[in-house]
Amino acid sequence: MKEKNYSPIDYVLLIPGIGFIVVFIASSIIITITQSFGLLSVTGKSQFTIENWKAIFHDKESLDSVLFSLKMGVLSSLGTLIFAFPLALFLRKSGPGKRFLGSLIKIPQFIPALVAAFLIINLISYHGIINEALLALGIIKEPLRMLNDKFGWGVVVIQIWKNTPFVLLILSGSLASIHDDIIDAARNLGAGSFSVLFRIFIPLSMPGILISMILMFIKAFGDFAITSVAGPIYPPSIALRMRNTATLFQEWDKAAVLGVIIILTTLLITWLYSRLAEFVVGEK
Amino acid sequence: MSRLVLKNIVKKFENVIAVDHVSLEVEEGEFVTLLGPSGCGKTTTLRTVAGFYQPDEGEIYFNDRLMNNIPPAKRNTAMCFQSYALFPHMNVWDNIAFGLKMRKVPTEEQKKRVAEVLQMMSLAGMEKRMPSQLSGGQQQRVALARAIVTQPDILLFDEPLSNLDAKLRVQVRVEIKEMQKRLGITSLYVTHDQDEALAISDRIVVMNQGHIEQVGDPETIYLHPATSFVAGFIGLANILNGKVIARDEQRVLLELPFGTLWAFGGNLCPNVGDMVKFSFRPENLVQYREGNMNKIVTTVVHAIFMGNAVDLFLDAQGVRLRARAQNTEKFKSGDTVVFTIDEKAFQFLE
Amino acid sequence: MQEKIQKIPLYIRQARRKQSLTTILTAFFIVVQIIWVGLPIFMAVLWSLVDPDHPWSFPSILPEKLSLAQWVYVFKYTNIVRALKTSYMLAPCAVALSFLLGLPTAYVLGRKQIRGKKFFETIVLLPMIMPGMVVALFLSRVFTAFGLAQNFFGLVLAHTLMALPYMIRLLATSFEAIPQDIIDAAENLGANTFVKIKDIFLPMIRPGLLAGIIFAFTTSIEEFNLTFVIGTPTFETIPTILYSFLGYNFIRTNASVVALIMMIPNIILLFIVEDLLKFDYLSASLGKL
Numbered sequence: 001m002k003e004k005n006y007s008p009i010d011y012v013l014l015i016p017g018i019g020f021i022v023v024f025i026a027s028s029i030i031i032t033i034t035q036s037f038g039l040l041s042v043t044g045k046s047q048f049t050i051e052n053w054k055a056i057f058h059d060k061e062s063l064d065s066v067l068f069s070l071k072m073g074v075l076s077s078l079g080t081l082i083f084a085f086p087l088a089l090f091l092r093k094s095g096p097g098k099r100f101l102g103s104l105i106k107i108p109q110f111i112p113a114l115v116a117a118f119l120i121i122n123l124i125s126y127h128g129i130i131n132e133a134l135l136a137l138g139i140i141k142e143p144l145r146m147l148n149d150k151f152g153w154g155v156v157v158i159q160i161w162k163n164t165p166f167v168l169l170i171l172s173g174s175l176a177s178i179h180d181d182i183i184d185a186a187r188n189l190g191a192g193s194f195s196v197l198f199r200i201f202i203p204l205s206m207p208g209i210l211i212s213m214i215l216m217f218i219k220a221f222g223d224f225a226i227t228s229v230a231g232p233i234y235p236p237s238i239a240l241r242m243r244n245t246a247t248l249f250q251e252w253d254k255a256a257v258l259g260v261i262i263i264l265t266t267l268l269i270t271w272l273y274s275r276l277a278e279f280v281v282g283e284k
Numbered sequence: 285m286s287r288l289v290l291k292n293i294v295k296k297f298e299n300v301i302a303v304d305h306v307s308l309e310v311e312e313g314e315f316v317t318l319l320g321p322s323g324c325g326k327t328t329t330l331r332t333v334a335g336f337y338q339p340d341e342g343e344i345y346f347n348d349r350l351m352n353n354i355p356p357a358k359r360n361t362a363m364c365f366q367s368y369a370l371f372p373h374m375n376v377w378d379n380i381a382f383g384l385k386m387r388k389v390p391t392e393e394q395k396k397r398v399a400e401v402l403q404m405m406s407l408a409g410m411e412k413r414m415p416s417q418l419s420g421g422q423q424q425r426v427a428l429a430r431a432i433v434t435q436p437d438i439l440l441f442d443e444p445l446s447n448l449d450a451k452l453r454v455q456v457r458v459e460i461k462e463m464q465k466r467l468g469i470t471s472l473y474v475t476h477d478q479d480e481a482l483a484i485s486d487r488i489v490v491m492n493q494g495h496i497e498q499v500g501d502p503e504t505i506y507l508h509p510a511t512s513f514v515a516g517f518i519g520l521a522n523i524l525n526g527k528v529i530a531r532d533e534q535r536v537l538l539e540l541p542f543g544t545l546w547a548f549g550g551n552l553c554p555n556v557g558d559m560v561k562f563s564f565r566p567e568n569l570v571q572y573r574e575g576n577m578n579k580i581v582t583t584v585v586h587a588i589f590m591g592n593a594v595d596l597f598l599d600a601q602g603v604r605l606r607a608r609a610q611n612t613e614k615f616k617s618g619d620t621v622v623f624t625i626d627e628k629a630f631q632f633l634e
Numbered sequence: 635m636q637e638k639i640q641k642i643p644l645y646i647r648q649a650r651r652k653q654s655l656t657t658i659l660t661a662f663f664i665v666v667q668i669i670w671v672g673l674p675i676f677m678a679v680l681w682s683l684v685d686p687d688h689p690w691s692f693p694s695i696l697p698e699k700l701s702l703a704q705w706v707y708v709f710k711y712t713n714i715v716r717a718l719k720t721s722y723m724l725a726p727c728a729v730a731l732s733f734l735l736g737l738p739t740a741y742v743l744g745r746k747q748i749r750g751k752k753f754f755e756t757i758v759l760l761p762m763i764m765p766g767m768v769v770a771l772f773l774s775r776v777f778t779a780f781g782l783a784q785n786f787f788g789l790v791l792a793h794t795l796m797a798l799p800y801m802i803r804l805l806a807t808s809f810e811a812i813p814q815d816i817i818d819a820a821e822n823l824g825a826n827t828f829v830k831i832k833d834i835f836l837p838m839i840r841p842g843l844l845a846g847i848i849f850a851f852t853t854s855i856e857e858f859n860l861t862f863v864i865g866t867p868t869f870e871t872i873p874t875i876l877y878s879f880l881g882y883n884f885i886r887t888n889a890s891v892v893a894l895i896m897m898i899p900n901i902i903l904l905f906i907v908e909d910l911l912k913f914d915y916l917s918a919s920l921g922k923l
Contacts, residue, residue, distance in 0.1 A: 112858075121880070
């Protein structure tokens with residue numbers, strides 16, 4: 001039994017933190033949207049127009065960037081999940097050495113994204129250790145192009161390296177909330193390891209799986225720094241194209257259109273997630 | 285020390301009435317227990333006395349002082365929480381001295397009083413330990429020490445023993461009782477454990493669904509339950525309905541599916557033709573002997589060996605009854621057993 | 635010896651095998667992780683120690699000669715010292731501001747069942763969720779309009795924005811973790827609001843506060859997008875310097891030095907946090923449940 005324990009003053013106390021965030025985030029979103037329609041333009045005349053939208057939609061290069069970023073988002077989120085889920089399952093039960101293993105795994109989370117990018121670049125570059133090792137072992141005849149490759153594998157590897165601990169953290173939380181009794185009950189009723197995995201662990205940790213995939217997608221889709229140092233020469237990621245459009249070509253209005261596309265995709269994915277989560281968890 | 289008076293207390297949470305017109309008087313130095321199942325309003329009543337909840341209706345008095353608008357910090361009650369609520373970042377000494385500091389007691393006297401209660405609670409030598417370094421029983425003692433050191437007007441206990449194991453619980457409840465008698469502090473104690481309530485209280489208040497079912501000393505509550513709820517909640521009881529078909533001075537003849545029984549009704553004797561509800565304890569059913577007034581023929585459904593006795597589940601013409609027999613007797617399902625019951629064993633219920 | 639082994643029943647041997655399988659798997663994962671995490675870091679360390687006069691190239695496995703020359707060069711001839719100063723001045727300011735702004739909000743989110751709590755909690759996460767470059771690019775327009783671009787105070791505000799989600803979340807969680815009984819007990823023993831804040835709330839949120847400070851601090855040190863758009867070229871921080879070394883003038887040895895400078899304090903802080911989170915006296919106060 002709980003008594004209503006708040007008063008109007010509590011809403012006032014929310015203002016410093018919530019207000020600060022709202023002011024900055026809202027103003028940046030509003031500027032992005034208005035400028036994509038030519039309003040509040042800083043460089044030239046302010047006038048309502050949908051020309052910028054038309055231009056972007058007819059621009060094959062922009063489309064390429066969107067598709068590339070979508071690809072990075074999907075591959076990075078799937079990749080981290082594939083790496084993190086087995087680890088999370090393995091670390092669910094404590095055992096000798098697992099604490100140490102847990103600490104080791106966590107290290108990349110505390111390495112800044114740009115540093116992570118650099119560390120991996122070192123390994124996968126044309127004369128990096130991986131190529132040299134493969135050459136020395138005679139597996140390949142000439143070095144593989146893994147950095148700035150056309151497909152973007154370099155970026156995916158960096159995203160997986162950097163973000164596996166983050167996804168592991170979310171998944172471990174989900175898995176930890178599954179009571180041992182439930183698993184014992186399933187075993188008692190005749191479920192083997194395979195059934196326990198597919199009928200107990202995966203369904204019950206689905207909210208965690210979904211949220212981690214969404215957050216990873218958003219991160220990789222909107223990424224600027226990693227793609228700009230390790231991504232292909234063409235196409236650039238959508239965030240990189242947006243920034244170049246704005247600062248190199250000084251076409252802020254067109255950049256704003258790209259900005260709106262990034263935000264809308266992010267919102268759409270988040271919305272899809274919440275629908276999916278409702279569907280899976282069956283809440284509401 | 286104070287006399288505690290509750291007058292028509294009502295407490296609602298959103299649309300649920302947690303406490304429904306509760307009135308109660310606790311005399312100076314008296315130990316009163318609020319007993320009932322979970323959700324009966326006992327804890328809410330206690331927290332209202334402490335001031336954590338404001339009653340929606342009714343008044344709370346300590347002696348003649350109206351307390352409704354006094355904040356918890358100024359009520360001079362001391363509460364022992366179920367979770368002990370020890371301050372985890374303070375050592376034993378600081379925990380106990382906290383209330384004294386709040387009351388601006390001079391440092392010298394603080395030292396003296398804390399040392400005193402440490403001695404009293406057999407905690408001497410543990411002053412510097414943190415709560416996490418203590419066993420459950422020790423934490424419980426620190427919580428108790430922290431409460432009594434402030435010399436409160438009223439001691440409040442919110443199921444303080446429920447986190448202890450069974451043996452320790454029995455031991456500590458005796459200690460609480462002795463300490464309370466020695467210090468003579470008015471106490472209000474909440475529990476759902478009937479044994480604990482019977483063992484520790486001067487008076488017991490049985491609560492159910494927000495209202496008081498019965499107030500009385502432990503014997504009265506056990507031997508003369510006033511309502512079917514009290515009869516059913518405290519100990520085991522056979523609760524039956526019957527019709528009064530005859531009466532003399534102080535006795536009535538009850539008609540039941542399995543026959544008739546004479547019951548002593550005293551001054552409250554019901555009238556002929558009334559339907560009455562009454563109860564008796566399993567141990568009131570004893571082996572029938574020639575010449576006994578009441579006779580109940582039963583069939584054994586289950587006989588369960590309990591160590592010190594045999595617990596019998598009986599059937600008497602479709603009426604289920606419980607009885608206790610000595611552990612020397614042997615029973616098996618299907619046996620026919622004839623019981624009698626003393627006319628004074630009946631309790632008429634509201 | 636052989637006989638003894640034979641005498642151990644099959645089911646016991648199977649159980650033992652299963653247990654040792656877990657141990658072997660743990661060892662396997664540890665080895666994989668040491669390579670997975672350790673090798674990239676080790677390579678960066680090696681690269682940072684390559685002697686400029688003896689370049690490290692194919693096919694030598696290790697650099698011919700190690701020296702600190704690169705470190706000396708980076709400190710002497712690049713902006714790293716200024717960037718270090720900017721970074722380590724910005725971070726404490728952002729931490730302090732995010733603490734001051736976040737504390738009241740975290741208190742309400744942690745302890746009050748207000749209407750719309752979920753909504754406010756989502757808003758708190760926005761700076762983490764919103765695509766960084768979009769926010770950076772178009773917030774810079776607002777900052778320019780108010781004269782906050784290329785301005786230290788503007789950078790403090792930007793870093794505070796990114797640090798706030800961590801600060802508020804961690805503080806709110808530690809406020810939430812204080813059992814109501816503890817606060818009631820203090821009140822019951824006569825504590826007023828001031829005492830409750832000073833003797834109960836502040837000491838009990840300390841682990842969360844320290845974790846919040848560390849997360850806010852590392853967030854600020856790592857912040858790239860906003861600093862890059864709003865701060866450069868007037869203000870360089872370590873990430874923007876590293877970006878320039880990784881971009882058009884890619885010099886691996888220099889980048890190695892800067893990457894290590896940026897990484898080492900973070901890893902040290904990681905182990906402090908680990909230690910902090912182990913120290914949970916909150917649950918101990920609930921008795922041996």
